[in-house]
Amino acid sequence: MAYIIKKKSGGCCLQCGSALSGRKGKKFCSLECKNSYHNQINHEIRLYRGAVMKKLARNTEILTSLINDGRDSAKMDELLGLGFDPYYLTSCSKSTTGHDLCCCFDFCFIRTRTRIFNLRRKSFK
């Protein structure tokens, strides 16, 4: 007669912290804990992505406003005062002159520590 001896995995449920038993590598004590854990992570990811999209949307509004006012440059202090966040962009690379060439969706500009300039909107025609 063979007996299957279940060894304790020694770990704790990642969701509720209760001691785990059963197969090696088990992470959750139940399906409910597994689902709660992943739902919580996915909720936090959605919140983070929503916050990033909100910052990108605000940056786009500010850049649109500058273009509509006929401007192609602004001091960083002014932009920060309006809620612009220079770290939330859709791309950033070095220009041939060594400047930071940044884009926020279809708006592109050169960014220095104190200002942005050469602001333009990509043309799709």
Ligand SMILES: [Zn+2]
């Ligand atoms: Zn659990």
